[in-house]
Amino acid sequence: MANDIQKILIIGGGPTEIGHETELDSGTVQIIQAFQKLGIRSLLIDNNPFSVALESVQPTNMFIQSVTTENVTRIIEREQPDAILPTAGGVSAISVCQELQETGVLAENNVQLLGIPSESLSVINNPERINAVLAQMNLPVIESESVGTLDEAITVAGRIGYPVIVKPVAPKIDMSRMLCDTEADMIEAVSKGFNWSRFGQCVIEQSIVGLKEIEMVAIRDGRGTQLLISGLENIDPIGIHSGDSMVVAPTLTLTNQDYQRLRDTTFFIGTQFNFTGAMHIHFALDQAHDAYFVTKVTPYLDRGTALASTVTGYPIAFVSAMLYLQTNLTDVKLPDGYRYQQSLLLEPTLDHVTVRMPMWPFEDVPEADQHLSTVMHAVGSTIGVGRSAEEAILKALRSSQFSPRDELTSRSDLTDYEIISLLIHPLASRVLVLIEALRRGYQIDELTELTKIDPFYFQKFKHILAVEELIKSKPLDPTVLKEARYYGFGDGMVARLWRVDFDTVRQIANEHDITPTYKGIEPTAAEFPSQTSTFYSTFENENESTQLSEHTALVLGRGGNQLGPNASADYFTTEMLKQLNKSGYKTVTINTNSNAGSLMKSLTDKQYIEPIQLGDVLNVVQIEHPEVIFVPGNRHYLTRELRARKLPVAVLPPDQEQRSELVYDHAEIGLDLFVTAQHTVPILLSDLRSEQGLATSLSQLTVMKTPSQVTKTQFDDILSHATNYLTEHPRTGLVQLLYTIERGKAIFAGIRPTRLTAIAFLNKVTGINWIRMLVRQALGEIDEALIADLPLDIRSNRIAVLRGTFPFKQLQVPEKLGLTTQEVGAKIGFGTAEETDLTD
Structure with a gap:
């Protein structure tokens, strides 16, 4: 182990956005836990109020600030960490470390870079430079060239030939590729790409739309020992962003020759770049011509490494943390939660299939273009795990539908013309359209030609439909119920197909002992x-x-x-x-x-x-x-x-809608309180605003700022009213009373459960974990002593701001006044002009 490292600065991922959600924070927690076992002090910079990792470090090691080069520089100069870790913070963390390296901050302060060597860091997120290095390694890459002006872009695209792909160089956000079929598309994409690039540059590259997209997740230690953790196969072809594609693990349609070739290439890349820890490599596979291309090199934690870790049971983030410190794979000791006994040098073997299904935001942002393309739109995903591809597909689909009665949305409303159009130009409901096309008798070879999806998956969809027909044809048959359950049909789905109630299905299952058996997810496949x-x-x-x-x-x-x-x-x-x-x-x-x-x-x-x-x-x-x-x-x-x-x-968390009682649909002031049967505890008085100042409806209140700017008289009147109101209208838990100011007086506007985003704000501002208080209340653990000892100062002058963040830029819709239902994340700041400026 690297004994000279005692203090490490970890760069967090910042607010949740399209491109990353909670996987970066989850990985950071596991890394911090690994460092703690080695006695290493972890410093963390992040301004995500929902960060679990921020709760995992001591307050003196917590820097709740925007992840910018300036802020990180100040922390380095003041705290003098021995090393810095960018691999847990995604694209923004890599970009910050690149700037720190270019400006000499790391060298001047003797800060080691973990996970990615300095010479390799300079090429990450620069498609042209990384392609040049890969070409020098004699690896197949796509023809590409960087441009800095619109004229250069037109010339290069004309030479390469349409369609082309446009990528921003060193992007500030995780946007990936934009497919352009015409010069007009390319001009629009390049204009956006210049704005998203840290250097104002883009790469124009040859299109490989329609090829199979395969991802390989591996780890590597400092001695060069490497393991392939999992292959990930995109059901959708190149041309649909991997974050918007259905993804399967393990790979199901690769020949052993293809698999081994991509595995060897992954290891070769890791060796040539001298990466340590997690690696995630994307490939475009042309099986018809026995060829492939390397399309993306990601030597840091992301949704792919999170998926690989979950489906195999292999603790990628924890092990990577050990490897960053030059511990060898043979010497890594796993925490208690991982109880398998085999060596970490054994590559995982899967005896189950996992399917990841994207979830999109179009219901909340209907003006966004819903066509799936090379730009990611999904804000989340669900996974299904089963013994067969059919079971995994249906479980993932059932989870993503969020139907309370466990029924899948039908697309029987589509005309045949609309079906063809959606097969060629897919929307978010893609998988349902594929199933509907098979239901109407479209042939698999036709569908493969239209979609470029491997026929294997159409066979699986077709089998799902065959089981569905069997269920319909034999109502109340226990043998059919067992087969339906085996292939992933939920009890609610079977009840609908049999036209009986849910409990009838459960009764038949219990009477005939059709009960689930549970299988463990671990790397050895037993x-x-x-x-x-x-x-x-x-x-x-x-x-x-x-x-x-x-x-x-x-x-x-x-x-x-x-x-x-x-x-x-x-x-x-x-x-x-x-x-x-x-x-x-x-x-x-x-x-x-x-x-x-x-x-x-x-x-x-x-x-x-x-x-x-x-x-x-x-x-x-x-x-x-x-x-x-x-x-x-x-x-x-x-x-x-x-x-x-x-x-x-x-x-828990409480119902955020049904327990609201509103007098007005707008408010300017919010008072949050913790209420028990015997106590009313005021926590925080905040100004409530929209991104553009005063809001005209509660749905526009996406900014909280404390201390409130009310007068002392208004402050006292609000506290008095709140106490009296809750005495007359008893509530329990965390509640927020809303007020408006009219002619200098505070007017009651309503009451609602404290929003989840606001609870996170309360936690960070007061230093009291109110979620834990709610749990203790539910368990009956709240007593007089606990309430009396709460270190609260509702009249504190400490400045803090919580601001919702929105996905409009990633969804390529005009910036507008965002609503609470459209928040993709949030950021929090304390006492600095940058974070507390409401007009920012």
């Missing part, structure tokens, strides 16, 4: 003796999951990221799990988001990757017999049905 804490269901003979404890809390996750609650919901879940463990419970969670921090083994005792639907939840309950089930407040149907079965349900 080839070696091992134990795991992560499970998925199928319907076979051997069950590997038994009741964890008689004192268990079951926590239902939020599934895939969406606009609105977004990353704040996963932050809430992780803090719930911490408190439940502290309160003495064993914790079990169900989630389907491979990026979720709440799936970390260090935070929960047992994990199920299952659709968060009624039937799947009841199956887990039958195994675990939890003392309490925590259900998110937005899952009304699930809550109602679980309670109807006399199960011990607690709703």
Whole structure:
């Protein structure tokens, strides 16, 4: 191990956005935990209020600031860290470290760069330079050339020939490629790319649209020992961004020759660039001509490494942290959550299939172009795990639909003309259109030609339809029910096809012992003796999951990221799990988001990757017999049905809509309070604003600033009114009373549960974890002493601002006044002009 490193500055990922969600923060937590085991002090800069990693370091090591070169420079000069780690912060962290290297800040302060050598860092995020290096290595790359002016772009594109791909050089945001079929498309793309590039440059490259996209995730130690963790196969071809594609692990349509060639190339790239830790390499595979291209080199944590880690059970982030410090793979010791006994030098083997399904924001941003292209639109994703591709596909699809009754949306409304159009120019509902086309009798070879999707997957879709027809043809048949469940059909889906109620399906299953068996997710595919804490269901003979404890809390996750609650919901879940463990419970969670921090083994005792639907939840309950089930407040149907079965349900986070009582649809002031049966505790008084100042509706209130600018008299009147109101209208939990100022007086505007984003703000501003307080309240642990000891100062003058962030730039729609339902993330700042300027 590198014994000269005692203090490391980790660059965080900043606010959640399209291109990264909670996977960067989850990886950062695991890295910090690894460093802590080695006695290394971790410093962290991030301004994401939903960061679990910020909660994992001491306050003196926490820098809640924007991730900029200037801020990082100041921290380096003041704290003098021994090393800096950019690989947990995504594209922005890489860009900052490139600038620190170019300006000499790292050299002047003797700061080591971890994970990526200095000479390799200079080419990352520069498509032309990285292609030049790959070409020198005699690796196949796409013809490309950089341009700095529109005239150069027109000339280069004309020489290469349309269609072309445009990429910004050293992008400030994770935008990737833009496909251009015409000169007009190219001019528009280059104009955007110049703005997104740190150097005002773009790369024009040859289009390879239609080829198969394959990703390889590997790790490498300082001695050059390398392992391939997983291959990832995009069902959609090149031309649809991998973040918008259905992705499968392991690769299912590659020959062994193709697989080994891409594996060898991944290792060759790692050696030539001398990377340490995680590597994620993208390829375009032309199986018809036995050729391939290297399309992207990502030597840092991202959604691909998060997916590979989840599907294999291999702790990529934790192991990478050890490798950054020159620990050899043979010497890495795993934490307690990983109980398999084989050497870390064994490449993972999978005995299950995982499918990742994207989730898009178009319902909340309807003006965005919904066509899938080389620019990413998805804000989240869900995964399904099963013994077969069919089971994994259906589980992922059921999870992404978010239907309370576990039914899939039908596209039978489409005309044949619309079907053809959507096959050629796909929209977000792509997989449903593919299934509908097969249902109408389109041939697989026709569909393959139109979509460039491998016929293997159409065979799987076709088999799903065959099972669907079998279900329809034999209602109430237990043998058919077993087959339906085996291939991923949920109880709600079967009930709809049989035209019976949900409980009838459950009764038939129970009477004929058609119960799920749970299989562990670990890297050996049961080839070696091992134990795991992560499970998925199928319907076979051997069950590997038994009741964890008689004192268990079951926590239902939020599934895939969406606009609105977004990353704040996963932050809430992780803090719930911490408190439940502290309160003495064993914790079990169900989630389907491979990026979720709440799936970390260090935070929960047992994990199920299952659709968060009624039937799947009841199956887990039958195994675990939890003392309490925590259900998110937005899952009304699930809550109602679980309670109807006399199960011990607690709703956290609280329902954010149904418990609001509003007098006006606008407000300027918010007072947050923690309320119990005996106590009313004022926490914070904030000014509420939109990005453009005063808001005309509550949905525009996306900025919170404290201290409020109210007068002392207004302040006192608000506190007095709030106390009296809650005495007359009892509530419990965290609530926010809203006020407007009219003619100098504070007028009551309504009451609502404190929003999840606001709860994160309260945590950071007060230093009290209010999520944990809500959990303790639900468990009956709040007492007089606890309330009396709360270190609150509601009249504090400490300046703090929380501001919602929006996906408009990534979705390529005009900047506008964003609504709370359109927030993709948020940023927080304390007492600096940069972060507290409401007009920024």
